[in-house]
Amino acid sequence: MTLLDLAPRVATEGPLADLPVVIVGAGPIGLAAAANLVERDIDFIVLEAGAEVADSMRAWGHTRLFSPWKHLVDPASRRLLESDGWELPTPERAPSGAELVAEYVAPLAAHERLAPHIRTGTEVIAISREGMDRTRTTGRAATPFVVRLRTADGAIEELNARAVIDASGTYRQPNSLSSNGLDLIGMDDVADNVSHALPDVLGRDRARFAGRHVTVVGAGHSAANTLLALVSLARDEPDTKVTWLIRKSRAERVTASPDDELAGRAELGSRVARAVRRGEIDVVDGFEIVRAQRAGERIELVGRRGDGLDTVETDIVVNATGFRPNLGMLREMRIELDDIVEAPKRLAPLIDPNVHSCGTVDPHGFRELIHPEPNFFIVGMKSYGRAPTFLLATGYEQVRSVTAHLAGDAASAAKIDLVLPATGVCSTDEGSCCS
Template sequence: MSGTRTVAIIGAGPVGLAAAAHVLERGLQPIVLEAGDSVGHAMRQWGHVQLFSPWEYNVDKAAARLLAAAGWNSPEPDQYPTGAEMVEHYLEPLAGNTALKSCIQTSSRVTGISRTGFDKMKTNGREKAPFEIRYQNGLGPKIVRADAVIDTSGTWHSPNPAGANGLPAIGEAETADRIAYGMPDVLGRERARYAGKTVAVLGAGHSAIGTLTDLAKLALDVPGTQPIWLLRGSDPAKAFGGGANDKLTARGELGAAFAALVTAGRIKVESEFRVSHLIADGPRLVVGALSACSARQVVVDELIVATGFRPDIDFVRELRIRLDSAIECPVALAPLIDPNIHSCGTVRPHGARELAQDEPGFYFAGMKSYGRAPTFLMLTGYEQVRSIAADIAGDRKAAERVELVLPETGVCSRSLAPDASNCCGGPALSDVDACCVADEKSKQQGKTGCGCAS
């Protein structure tokens, strides 16, 4: 691929624009296709949310060099931006005031990618044929050709459903008007929808606890607002995170604040609640959970499903791709990010080698590269596209080089190691000198602790 000149990049979010900046620095020509009507379209949907990481972790180096040449005033590195501030102070200047401006096409939704003159079955000469990217821009189908493709289209627009088995709950489509996915702005533009209502939030990740925290704030202003946490697991403490052990301070603080709300009873908890069906009952919504030996239900006004996301791989089905059967991420990346076994510490930096597909010149990057895994960090995406751009340009040494150090998470609730399977459980909730909930309980029982501090 050393002779590659044109690189198509799917998606104009932070990682997609970073990819374009690195490609441009390599002397190659980026073409960025964004489905939304502006850059950062998905990020604008959660613009009210503050990022866990400060500006220093959210600006790509190649993008910063382009911006500096355009006279950009960089934000204070230790400040925490919201999604909207990321768009306004970083993505819009990068897309509008630098050499990337002429490379970006918005309102251009990719519908399919193939090789010119080759269907998926044909092999001989395949790697020499350019990619053919088909997209819609409101004026009918269009085609652009490229020598390489980086898919950074993300997963925001393909959320996981409410059903505990990975399928939509029975009745989910019929009750869609009472369901929101992701992180609705319950304190801002969607306040009227949730104020004074009983609102169930399904999920155990940061999106769920952030939304529940906002609903608890709303309840202080509007009597009758009742947040209910629907938790598939049995231990709420696992969602509280690493507390003071988390080097992303804002993330640790969110977990600690949420733990205090749950302990104070300001958020009702329904644990081991695996949604199976949804039924409209007049103006209300019955959320049901069935198991082999029991049937439960809660009756609410609104349901927010924050159970993560999954990649849309339909438009790449004519390419030769290989994904892990469980996580739906590149096969070589799966053991590094599998949430079933991944524990404390960080994901090892990775790049072109782990992300390349059987289709030469095609790469997944950014959130989409993680498939269904929820542990993606923006810095990881920037390192991915730096490596990929080097690989496309034929600089194997740079592609293999590691240029990233990630902050520790302080979270070890998912470890399957024998001595850590019950470790952590979030920050300690009392004045006991303990590093986590498990350590706290152990010391309250007169023991030396759970051992995780060592």
């Protein structure tokens, strides 16, 4: 007997039939799951921790995506929107995150078939089964899920569900600055001087960075975007100093390729390399951070470099070391994750960042996302665990397959049809942005 044998479809009769499917997260993938459920005439509730839909995407909305519009819109969502006269923006143009939200995600969330089912300011803090912890087996598949949530006013509520689709993403869970992955020693003392990935250097956060020494830690696309923004800021604010700190022995981890169909991604690494050659970015490589400490108004990063310890003194650190999934909320779920990248075990070999880039990941669907917990799925960026190679188009096909499975449409669930843009390379070890 396999996990597929233990994966019944959503109940159409009995005690679960009147319960909704709960979708965790109202970003593009969560809303795509909702649109697919609308087409299947399956009831649902979308729970979003932020005050607005696509809360994480809004945080980095100033950043331009690599993919053009034609790769950024879910087919089921597009059909729903076009039924009300919506038109796809210029297909070959790559929008910013803010544009994607304003022109696509927000209109989708406001659609009359979705809006009544979306709750914002509602954080999911745990998921279990009614009257069962993870050790109980008998009757598990026929027992409702319990989704515990915290509302904006701090109240604790619980909802029952017949299935759960976790599309909560990873943006709010950055990897540690410490090279060993543990919480950085001294982090509590320097937290005010540490920025999340992708700050709005040239806009909302300009005053924080202007005229300061900023050290960007990380070697992926998120780091590259921030470095280039800081270089631009330094041209207007000459006292701004930019340092790029990486753990590896070579600085240029985001490399360009003439074969990359996504022009913005292909050019990003070359632009950073040119800035380094011009002396606009100081590179500190082979630096493994072990602790942080205050140095008056500034902070010091202490790390191993070569055969000894070294120190980098700076005003602000931008943590662009990537992201990881929030697994605490799933403690009572029977999930099966890869030991290395923390992705669903059947998906992990297809997305191993040591082997695959964004465009070489095989199309996949519900079969690769199955867990021992019946009718529970992790989708979207969170399904990739710590792998940084996720593209929105991949997530859209995931939820199409998952919702077909939940509806009992085995043929559609099994038929995976996804063509990704050809790619040179994505970040192979640290945080990546954007789809």
